[in-house]
Amino acid sequence: MYLQTMGLLALDRPKESFKVAAVASIANILLDITLIPVLGITGAAITTLLTMTLNAVLAYRVLKRIIDVRLEYASVRNILVASAMIGLFVGVYRLVVPLSNIWFTLVPVAVAAVIYGVVLLKLDRAFMMNFGRWRRRWVCGCRGGCRYRLWSAGVMATRSLF
Numbered sequence: 001m002y003l004q005t006m007g008l009l010a011l012d013r014p015k016e017s018f019k020v021a022a023v024a025s026i027a028n029i030l031l032d033i034t035l036i037p038v039l040g041i042t043g044a045a046i047t048t049l050l051t052m053t054l055n056a057v058l059a060y061r062v063l064k065r066i067i068d069v070r071l072e073y074a075s076v077r078n079i080l081v082a083s084a085m086i087g088l089f090v091g092v093y094r095l096v097v098p099l100s101n102i103w104f105t106l107v108p109v110a111v112a113a114v115i116y117g118v119v120l121l122k123l124d125r126a127f128m129m130n131f132g133r134w135r136r137r138w139v140c141g142c143r144g145g146c147r148y149r150l151w152s153a154g155v156m157a158t159r160s161l162f
Helices: 002-010 014-039 041-066 073-096 102-123 125-138
Strands: 146-152 155-161
Touching: 002 014, 002 041, 014 041, 073 102
Parallel strands: none
Antiparallel strands: 146 155
């Protein structure tokens, strides 16, 4: 959501960004009025999910009219797979362990974060390939003023190895 609206603001289009945020805010208020009396806190969560999605879709459509926006579908798929894995873990954990203590709640959150990171890194082959190249260059064994270009997350840095 914020990436698209920030993109609009960066392109000096605050009016379009405001319109998108206004539509999502009005939808949020209307859905809150409708769903909270019926579903309680779950209704508020559903409303937030729906309106955040609406905001992201509307901002994406407006941004796409201004500039060429391409989604990396492989990365989106990897994020969805990693999210499904942690959802499955937390769901099974909740069925097996009663959440009667704060530690019984914090432990699955920490484990889920680790699962998410590991699954995401394993699925993202481009990152792993670049990491492998970076690691090989870093541990090259050269002595003295050997200079190497190191790639880390798509940003080039030149470092001197002593």
